[in-house]
Amino acid sequence: MKKMRVGIIGAGNISDIYLLSPSKFDNIEIAGIADLLSSKAEEKAEKYGVPHYPDVASLLEDPSIEVILNLTIPSAHAEITLMALDHGKHVYSEKPLATSFEDGKEIISKAKRLNLRIGVAPDTILGAGIQTALKLIEDGEIGSIVGAKAFMMGSGPESWHPNPAFFYESGAGPLFDMGPYYLSSLLVLLGPIDCVTGIAQTTYRERTIKSAERAGETFPVTTPTHVEGLMHFKSNVTASITATFDIHQSKLPFIEVYGSKGTIHVPDPNFFGGPVTYLTTGHEGWQEAELVSDLTGNERGAGLSNMIASIYTNEQHYCHGELGLHVLESMEKLLESSVQRTFLPLETTFSIGDSSNSA
Ligand SMILES: NC(=O)c1ccc[n+]([C@@H]2O[C@H](COP(=O)([O-])OP(=O)(O)OC[C@H]3O[C@@H](n4cnc5c(N)ncnc54)[C@H](O)[C@@H]3O)[C@@H](O)[C@H]2O)c1
Structure with missing residues (x-):
């Protein structure tokens, strides 16, 4: 398969799985890695046997690099992505596309103007779990769709992440950090959203790091951490999402989709695999669906690989920028509607499977 040279910016926690992606996806070649802190890039470069660049500028100036993989923290996504576009590179970014809808729009319009691609995580929507649920819907197994519910229930990433403060800044929180998995999945399953409303609260103003080295350190919370959202879709179905870092545990499902003939229990959208179970009239009890693919492990890189392949075939890639922008707009408007106490x-909008090569 025709490869593309990919430069990674951001040598943090998530970079490891992407640095392993060439062993799974043979059109990805890691050309090198850079970070704001050059020692972090050096460390990953040594671990994975790839070149490192002394700074972001020198990586961007390397003409042999065609794609930038943006693995920086959310507040740096827009700046890095826009710089990469200015250097003539396609970009695949970790979620969210940006931390403001304004920045997201600028990214997509610039990419279109320059005829460059934007890919946005999560690529778990390509995984066997979400794709199997989509096939059940498309095959009419649960009849016409009534609605869906999504629950991102947790106590926050400070229990395991070494540098958790960014999760509690504007542009993160449970909705912007984890919401993209749930919202992207709902969008794949139900299509574009028409309007949203939400109620958001910040339950705790300060959090404490619990993981190893910095355990006991506290940091401030500047974004809502407990969010209830309602979404009306253009297909005339309704869904709700709860996204929280403020609860202990829950037995609620990750996502359920309800139809006139049954229900689909969708697996954790943060992962690629199943099981996908469903209930239909005429069958007693829940059945486990046969997964439509073997994309079931930690397959991060699948979206980047699909984008590279689509550049060569001049087709639309799956985890595309307009999908990421629709996710970003819906998250921002969910929080904004809470402040305005209204529907927004x-x-x-977006489509998937379009033959155009839009950003
Ligand atoms: N950690 C996870 O399990 C996980 C999973 C899925 C997605 N993500 C996403 O991946 C992204 C990175 O998360 P992480 O957990 O690796 O964070 P991290 O804090 O471990 O790493 C981020 C890296 O980006 C670097 N950086 C920050 N600003 C920069 C800039 N302007 N220029 C260059 N480098 C810069 C930091 O120095 C750091 O090394 C986030 O968008 C996050 O939402 C993380």
Whole structure:
């Protein structure tokens, strides 16, 4: 398969799985890695046997690099992505696309103007779990769709992440950090959203790091951490999402989709695999669906690989920028509607499987 040279910016926690992606996806070649802190890039470069660049600018200036993989923290996503576009590179970014809808729109319009691609995580939507649920819906197994519910229930990443403060800044929180998995999945399953409303609260103003080295350190919370959202879709179905870092445990499902003939229990959208179970009239009890693919492990890199392949075939890639922008707009408007105490219509839309090569 025709490879593309990929430069990674951001040598943190998630970079490891992407640095392993060439062993799974043969069109990805890691050309090198850079970070704001050059020692971090050096450390990963040594561990994975790839070159490192002394700074972000020198990686961006390397003309042999065609794609930038943006693995920086959310507040740096827009700046790095826009710089990469200015250097003539396609970009695949970790979620979210940006931390503001304004920045997201600038990224997509610039990419279109320059005829460059934007890919946005999560690529778990390509995984066997979400794709099997989609096939059940498309095959009419649960009849016409009534609605869906999504629950991102947790106590926050400070229990395991070494540098958790960024999760509690504007542009993160449970909705912007984890919401993209749930919302991207709902969008794949139900199509574009028409309008949203939400109620958001910040339950705790300070959090404490619990993981190893910095255990006991506290940091401030500047974004909502407990969010209830309602979404009306253009397909005339309704869904809700709860996204929280403020609870202990829950037995609620990750996502369920309800139809006139049954229900699909969708697996954790943060992962690629199953099981996908469903209930239909005429069958007693829950059945486990046969997974449509073997993309079931930690397959991060699948979206980047699909984008590279689509650049060569001039087709639309799956985890595309307009999908990421629609997710970003819906998250921002969910929080904004909570402040305004109203419903807010969305101005963006998207399609999947379009033959155009849009950003
Ligand atoms: N950690 C996970 O399990 C996980 C899973 C899925 C997605 N993500 C996403 O991946 C991204 C990175 O998360 P992480 O957990 O690796 O964070 P991290 O804090 O471990 O690493 C981020 C890296 O980006 C670097 N950086 C920050 N600003 C920069 C800039 N302007 N220029 C260059 N480098 C810069 C930091 O120095 C750091 O090394 C986030 O968007 C996150 O939402 C993380």
